[in-house]
Structures are given as structure tokens and as C-alpha cells.
Amino acid sequence: MDMIVTPTPRLAGEIQALSSKNYTTRYLLVAALAEGTSVIRYPAHSEDSDALRRCVRDLGAVLEEDEEKIVVTGFGNHPKPVKELDVGNAGAVLRFLMAVAALLPEVTFVNKYPESLGKRPHDDLITALERMGAKIDHREGKLPITIRGGDAVRGGKIQVSGSVSSQFLSALLFLTPLLAEDSEIEVLNDLKSKVVVGQTLEVLAQAGIVVEASSDLMHFKVPGGQRYRAQEYVVQGDYPGSAAILAAAAVTDSDVVVHRLLEESKQGERAVVDVLKAMGTPLTHKDGVVHVQGNGKLRAVEFDGDEFTDGVLAMVAAAVFAEGTSRFYNVENLRFKECDRITDYLAELRKAGANVEEKRDEIIVHGRPEGVEGGVTIDAHFDHRVIMALTVVGLRAKAPLTIKDAHHVAKSYPNYFDHLTALGANVRWTE
Numbered sequence: 001m002d003m004i005v006t007p008t009p010r011l012a013g014e015i016q017a018l019s020s021k022n023y024t025t026r027y028l029l030v031a032a033l034a035e036g037t038s039v040i041r042y043p044a045h046s047e048d049s050d051a052l053r054r055c056v057r058d059l060g061a062v063l064e065e066d067e068e069k070i071v072v073t074g075f076g077n078h079p080k081p082v083k084e085l086d087v088g089n090a091g092a093v094l095r096f097l098m099a100v101a102a103l104l105p106e107v108t109f110v111n112k113y114p115e116s117l118g119k120r121p122h123d124d125l126i127t128a129l130e131r132m133g134a135k136i137d138h139r140e141g142k143l144p145i146t147i148r149g150g151d152a153v154r155g156g157k158i159q160v161s162g163s164v165s166s167q168f169l170s171a172l173l174f175l176t177p178l179l180a181e182d183s184e185i186e187v188l189n190d191l192k193s194k195v196v197v198g199q200t201l202e203v204l205a206q207a208g209i210v211v212e213a214s215s216d217l218m219h220f221k222v223p224g225g226q227r228y229r230a231q232e233y234v235v236q237g238d239y240p241g242s243a244a245i246l247a248a249a250a251v252t253d254s255d256v257v258v259h260r261l262l263e264e265s266k267q268g269e270r271a272v273v274d275v276l277k278a279m280g281t282p283l284t285h286k287d288g289v290v291h292v293q294g295n296g297k298l299r300a301v302e303f304d305g306d307e308f309t310d311g312v313l314a315m316v317a318a319a320v321f322a323e324g325t326s327r328f329y330n331v332e333n334l335r336f337k338e339c340d341r342i343t344d345y346l347a348e349l350r351k352a353g354a355n356v357e358e359k360r361d362e363i364i365v366h367g368r369p370e371g372v373e374g375g376v377t378i379d380a381h382f383d384h385r386v387i388m389a390l391t392v393v394g395l396r397a398k399a400p401l402t403i404k405d406a407h408h409v410a411k412s413y414p415n416y417f418d419h420l421t422a423l424g425a426n427v428r429w430t431e
């Protein structure tokens with residue numbers, strides 16, 4: 001389904017932020033890896049979190065859900081042998097479950113999104129798991145992937161590269177406590193999206209798992225033979241999805257309030273509040289409430305985007321309307337997400353009339369405070385964050401933007417357009 005985004009000068013109203021994608025993934029996983037019954041309050045509902053619900057059920061967890069919570073009885077360190085798992089288009093779900101699959105005799109991860117997840121590289125995790133004893137079939141590091149694990153998989157000295165994705169390290173941090181041997185994990189090369197590893201460590205600690213981490217998060221000691229403890233968890237609001245709502249409020253005349261965004265969150269994307277402030281957006285952030293009173297006037301900024309990886313596209317969309325030239329650097333790993341979030345995204349921004357440039361690891365935006373032409377059709381590249389960010393651009397374009405296949409927004413934020421509509425945005429689905 002396509003979305004027509006018609007220029008909207010004013011947004012106003014209050015919404016509750018969606019629930020965090022990254023915390024929902026982690027809580028569902030550790031609840032499944034525990035033997036007792038865990039309760040997760042306010043879990044996210046999206047294609048990615050549904051994919052994890054489906055897979056942990058396939059692996060033997062029992063899930064009961066009502067409006068407000070999900071009750072999970074886990075399979076502990078004995079997942080049920082399954083032949084196939086379908087993770088949809090969810091990168092984190094795939095990588096985390098590839099580690100869990102190392103406990104099983106043979107699992108194949110199927111390729112349902114050849115144009116998106118099917119193009120993403122998993123070599124670094126495959127190499128690490130192979131060195132630990134798993135036998136793995138794959139297509140040059142990509143899906144479909146068959147993992148043969150079980151008793152042959154051992155802890156010990158483990159190395160993993162962090163230069164493409166932090167999810168490989170997180171996956172090993174979830175697996176190693178369950179192995180008989182103690183493990184030492186060394187991160188090779190750089191570690192991208194380092195802040196997200198903080199969320200993994202936080203959740204592991206909540207689940208009663210002991211991990212000793214060096215302060216630079218490049219070395220870890222993980223005692224073996226541990227058991228995940230069944231727990232009660234509360235999922236906080238999601239900054240990456242809310243980043244697009246806040247950007248929309250920043251580029252328009254607005255009076256927008258978003259609840260459930262904790263100031264002390266470990267989500268790196270909470271930095272989008274500081275980015276928008278640095279752009280000159282009038283806003284306050286107090287007691288978990290962000291209040292934007294936008295006037296559409298923005299100035300250029302320079303930021304290390306790796307600190308808020310899933311918020312970069314929305315901040316770039318705001319920078320399209322800023323006075324001056326903005327730079328978002330250290331963002332090369334955006335190329336390995338649902339699409340190439342540098343080349344593919346900038347191609348769509350240019351179609352809409354933005355003046356943008358790319359380097360290997362940088363996005364440069366020459367702002368156009370006078371607005372952009374719009375009036376074109378945008379290819380979503382199967383990427384929810386491209387859809388959300390281009391919507392922000394469309395709200396301030398001179399003519400409507402049509403975003404093709406905008407239903408892929410449901411990967412993380414199925415209510416995105418409902419929330420925008422509630423704030424007064426002129427957005428309309430079309431076949």
C-alpha cells in the first residue's frame with residue numbers, strides 16, 4: 001500500500017510513544033531462555049516483535065498475551081529442535097536466534113525478504129559460531145543459513161568483529177552464559193552501535209546473568225553454566241520510532257507532546273532530543289515527556305551518528321530544512337541495514353528535492369529552509385525508517401509525496417501514520 005503525504009503546516013496534540021523495539025526483543029529472548037514464567041509489560045507490537053514471538057513459540061516457549069502484558073514460559077537452555085525459522089525482515093531477531101540455534105542439531109533460517117534482510121551480511125557472526133564448533137551453510141554470509149550446533153559448540157576464547165553490527169556481539173553475549181565452559185569474548189576491529197550493547201548488558205543483568213565487561217566494551221568475561229532467571233520486565237518507550245515524530249514536529253509549526261520517553265534511558269537514540277535542540281527546536285524534556293513547540297526554523301548541526309544509529313535518518317530529514325550544511329559522520333554501518341541507508345536513502349531525498357551528498361561513512365545535507373519541491377513518488381526500499389523519514393520531508397514539501405509500499409513501516413511502528421494523523425498530519429493510504 002502507498003501513502004500520500006500532503007504538506008501540513010501545523011501539528012498539535014499528545015501521543016504515547018510506541019514501546020521500545022530493542023527492549024522488547026531482548027526481554028522476549030531472555031524470557032524464552034529462562035525456565036520459569038516471566039511477565040513482560042507493554043511489549044511492542046510490530047512485524048519484528050511478532051517474528052520473535054513466532055520463533056520463540058516454535059522453539060518451545062509458551063506465550064499468553066493480553067492488552068497490556070505477555071506471559072512467557074521459557075524453554076531454558078533446551079530449545080525444542082525445529083527444522084526452520086522465519087524471522088521475517090528482522091535483523092536483530094535473526095542474529096540473536098542464530099546464536100540460540102547453536103544449541104540445536106540443525107536449524108535453517110529461511111529467506112523471506114530477498115531484497116532486504118536477504119542482502120544483509122552475517123559473516124562475522126557465522127565465523128565466530130564456526131570457531132566455537134558450529135557447522136554452518138550459507139550463501140556468502142547471507143540467508144538462507146543452516147546452523148548445525150549442539151554439543152560440538154563450546155565456549156572459551158571467542159573473537160567477533162564489531163565493525164558491521166553490534167548485534168553479532170549481543171548474540172554471543174546471550175548464548176555464552178548457557179554454555180558449559182567459561183568464555184572470554186574479544187571484539188575485533190571497531191564496535192559500531194556500541195550504545196546498543198549497553199541495552200544487552202542491562203537486560204542480561206536484569207535476567208540474573210553475570211558478565212564482566214571492560215569499560216570500552218571490547219572485552220567480556222562470561223562464566224559458563226549460568227541460567228536465565230524468570231522475571232518481570234517493563235518495556236520503556238521507543239526513541240528510534242519517536243525520533244521521526246519529533247522531527248516532524250521540528251520541521252512544522254507545532255505543539256506536540258510525546259509521553260514515555262525516559263531521560264535516563266540507555267537507548268542511544270535519546271540523543272535525538274539533543275540533536276533537535278542543537279538545531280534550534282524549542283523543546284523541553286522532563287519526567288519522560290518531550291514537548292516540542294516547533295516553528296520550523298532550524299540551523300545546521302554536526303553529529304557522530306553512530307551514537308543514535310536508528311535515529312539518524314529522521315535527523316537528516318529535519319536537516320533538509322535547516323539553514324546551512326549539516327554533517328552526520330561515522331555512519332558507515334547504515335549501509336548494512338534494511339537497505340543501504342546512505343545511497344538508497346539519499347537517492348529518495350534527492351528525488352524529493354533535497355540537496356544531499358554522501359561519503360563512505362558520512363551524510364552531508366545542504367539545507368533548504370525555503371522547502372523542497374516534492375510532487376514525486378518515493379521508493380521505500382523495504383525500509384521502515386526511510387518511510388518515516390521521507391514522511392517528515394513530505395510534511396514540509398511544496399507538493400505531496402507518494403511513498404510506495406509504505407506498509408513496511410509496520411516492521412517497527414505500525415501506528416506511525418495513525419499517530420501522525422492524530423497530530424493533524426495530512427496523510428492518506430492508497431492502493
Ligand SMILES: O=C(O)C1=C[C@@H](OP(=O)(O)O)[C@@H](O)[C@H](O)C1
Binds near residue numbers: 025092165192193309
Ligand atoms: O541490537 C539491536 O537490537 C539493534 C542494534 C542496531 O543494529 P547494528 O548493531 O547492526 O547497528 C540497531 O540498528 C537495530 O535496530 C537494533
Ligand SMILES: C=C(OP(=O)(O)O)C(=O)O
Binds near residue numbers: 089090338412
Ligand atoms: C536496523 C534495524 O533493525 P534490524 O537490524 O533489527 O533489522 C532498525 O530497526 O532500524
